[in-house]
Amino acid sequence: MxxxxxxxxxxxxxxxxxxxxxxxxxxxxxxxxxxxxxxxxxxxxxxxxxxxxxxxxxxxxxxxxTSLLPVIVGAALIRAGRLLACARARPPELAGWWELPGGKVEPGESERDALLRECREELAVPVIVGDQIGPTVPIPGREAVLKVYLATLVGEAEPQPLEHAELRWLAPDRFDSVAWLPADAPILAAIHGLLPAPAH
Ligand SMILES: Nc1nc2c([nH]c(=O)n2[C@H]2C[C@H](O)[C@@H](COP(=O)(O)OP(=O)(O)OP(=O)(O)O)O2)c(=O)[nH]1
Known part of the structure; x- marks a missing residue:
């Protein structure tokens, strides 16, 4: 109720x-x-x-x-077994933390459309959005939840850090080489389980 x-x-x-x-x-x-x-x-x-x-x-x-809370969507962009990680440039309290590209779903927008828009705005690339991966996670300190969808790049375009400080493609064994925003932890675990271990 x-x-x-x-x-x-x-x-x-x-x-x-x-x-x-x-x-x-x-x-x-x-x-x-x-x-x-x-x-x-x-x-x-x-x-x-x-x-x-x-x-x-x-x-x-x-x-x-979903719940009645506003939704932040993120894209788990995967290429050649690696996940695209993005370092936030702003606001100051989040700068330097790593996240998946994405943002707020605008009123009247579907979650998938929001992801297409955010990937265009933040990375200048078209993507294909797949299924949700991992749980829907409450975002600490915000009345919002994080939902992440698998996504793949369309064509050869390389993502550009239009709004982020840095982008890195991380193999699963390098996920913990950057400091992720805390809400991403259970989702990263699900992505980790999906990707093959890299051959060394
Ligand atoms: N995009 C994204 N945001 C995340 C992740 N994990 C996580 O806790 N967040 C949080 C950080 C922010 O508090 C919030 C996203 O807000 P935002 O300010 O980036 O969203 P936005 O780009 O649509 O908003 P705006 O700054 O354009 O107004 O979600 C993640 O993996 N990706």
Missing amino acids: LTLPGRRCWLVANLSPNCHPRPQSAGRPASCPRLHFRRPGTIGTPDAADPTDSVALLSLVRNER
Whole structure:
């Protein structure tokens, strides 16, 4: 059960496997029998949902099946068994820490589109975005979560550090040669498990 800022209601989720969402159709907004609204203090049959709230909330809940927190997306760009690591240049408190390229998902943007945009803005390269890798991780000190997707470069273009201090391609046995932002740790472990050990 969730409460929503500015909404004086509960959002109740029915997790029964027999409960299926109804798609949007002409003249009728999308609705989902899994989700109902109840005013505080009410029990029993759910209230009829306000359709405006319903659509807004469904888009939040359906937003890539994530939490209601804002999402920071990162790209695990892999080439020849190596991962692209990027040293932050700003703000001062994050400068020098290493991360995956990416950033905030803008309102109305899908997570994949945000990654395409961020890779263009930060690295000047087109990419193909694959599946999410590793867990969705809360970012310490921020009301946001980090989600990382596998990605591959399109064509021969070399990523440029347009917004970062430095870029490095790291083999799995060199992941710990740089200081990663703490939220990345479980995701790096998942990427590590995916890549073959380098031949020496
Ligand atoms: N891009 C990226 N951000 C990460 C990672 N790990 C991690 O904790 N973060 C944190 C650092 C920042 O607090 C936040 C990303 O914010 P940001 O300021 O880079 O996002 P942005 O580029 O969209 O924002 P802006 O500066 O353009 O306003 O997520 C990561 O691997 N990649």
